[in-house]
Amino acid sequence: MTDSTPALTEAATSRFVRIQEGDLNLQLHYNDIGQGAETVVMLHGSGPGASGWANFNRNIEPLVAAGYRVILLDCPGWSKSDPIVNTGSRSDLNARALKGLMDAIGLDKVHIIGNSMGAHSTVAFALAHPTRVGKLILMGGGTGGPSQFVPMPTEGIKLIGALYRDPSIENLKRMMNVFVYDASSLTDALYQARLDNMLARRDHLENFVKSSTANPKQFPDYGHRLGEVTAQTLVIWGRDDRFVPLDVGLRLVWGLPNAELHVFSRCGHWAQWEHADKFNRMVLDFLAH
Numbered sequence: 001m002t003d004s005t006p007a008l009t010e011a012a013t014s015r016f017v018r019i020q021e022g023d024l025n026l027q028l029h030y031n032d033i034g035q036g037a038e039t040v041v042m043l044h045g046s047g048p049g050a051s052g053w054a055n056f057n058r059n060i061e062p063l064v065a066a067g068y069r070v071i072l073l074d075c076p077g078w079s080k081s082d083p084i085v086n087t088g089s090r091s092d093l094n095a096r097a098l099k100g101l102m103d104a105i106g107l108d109k110v111h112i113i114g115n116s117m118g119a120h121s122t123v124a125f126a127l128a129h130p131t132r133v134g135k136l137i138l139m140g141g142g143t144g145g146p147s148q149f150v151p152m153p154t155e156g157i158k159l160i161g162a163l164y165r166d167p168s169i170e171n172l173k174r175m176m177n178v179f180v181y182d183a184s185s186l187t188d189a190l191y192q193a194r195l196d197n198m199l200a201r202r203d204h205l206e207n208f209v210k211s212s213t214a215n216p217k218q219f220p221d222y223g224h225r226l227g228e229v230t231a232q233t234l235v236i237w238g239r240d241d242r243f244v245p246l247d248v249g250l251r252l253v254w255g256l257p258n259a260e261l262h263v264f265s266r267c268g269h270w271a272q273w274e275h276a277d278k279f280n281r282m283v284l285d286f287l288a289h
C-alpha cells in the first residue's frame with residue numbers, strides 16, 4: 001500500500017448515499033474500496049448487528065489487490081443505513097436498494113457476492129436486472145423456501161429471532177455457537193464488536209421483529225424462477241450449516257442453468273469467514289475465468 005492508497009479500514013472507506021428508487025427514498029451506507037474496471041458488490045446476511053464490513057472483512061483485501069473495486073452495501077435496516085419496517089419481500093427490497101445505489105454512484109454492471117439474506121437478494125436482483133449482473137457467488141442462500149430434510153425454521157433461524165427479541169450477550173453467544181462449525185475460533189473481540197453493532201441500533205432490531213411479525217416469509221421462494229438467471233454462478237455452502245441447510249444449495253444448482261457448487265466440510269453458515277483463504281482463491285479464479 002502506498003501513501004496515496006487509502007487505508008483498508010471501515011472508517012476510511014465509509015460512504016453514504018441517498019437513493020430514490022420508485023417510492024423507496026433512503027439514505028444507505030456502504031464501503032467503497034479499491035479501484036478497477038470491474039466492481040464486486042458484497043451483500044451481508046440478516047443477523048442482528050450484521051454489516052458489509054462485519055460479514056466480509058476477511059474477503060476484501062485479496063479482491064482489491066487483484067484489481068477489483070469492492071462495494072459493501074449495508075442493506076436497509078442494518079448498520080448505518082436508514083431504518084425500515086419491511087412487510088413485503090426483503091429480498092426484493094434489498095435488490096431495489098442495490099439498484100438505487102448503482103444508479104446513484106454510476107455503476108452499470110457488477111459481480112455480486114451474497115451471504116444468506118444477501119444471496120437471496122442477489123438472486124432477486126439478477127431476476128429484476130439481468131443485464132446489470134456479471135457473475136454471482138452465493139453462500140448459504142439464494143432462495144427462500146423449505147429444506148426437504150431439516151425442520152423449518154432451522155435452529156439457527158430460531159436463535160436469530162431470539163437474539164432480535166432479546167439482544168443479550170448470552171443470546172449472541174448461543175446464536176454464534178451454532179453459526180460457525182468451530183465456535184472456538186470466535187474471539188471476545190468479535191463478540192464485543194457484534195454486540196456493540198447490535199446495541200448501537202436498537203431501532204433496527206425492533207424493526208426486524210415488527211417486519212417478521214407482519215410477514216414471517218421475508219425471503220420468498222424463487223425456486224420456480226431460478227431457470228431465468230443466466231449469469232454464471234458459484235454456489236458455496238458449509239456442510240454443517242445449521243441456518244440454511246445444504247439441500248437448499250443443491251436446489252440452487254438444479255435450478256440455475258449455469259451454476260457450480262463447492263461444499264466445505266467443517267463449515268457452518270459463514271463460509272467466507274470460516275474458510276476465508278480458500279474462499280478468496282476460489283472467488284478470484286471464478287471471476288477471472
Ligand SMILES: O=C(O)CCC(=O)/C=C/C=C(\O)C(=O)O
Binds near residue numbers: 219
Ligand atoms: O432466513 C434466511 O434464510 C436468511 C438468514 C440469514 O441471512 C442469516 C444471516 C446471518 C448473518 O450473516 C450474520 O448474522 O452475520
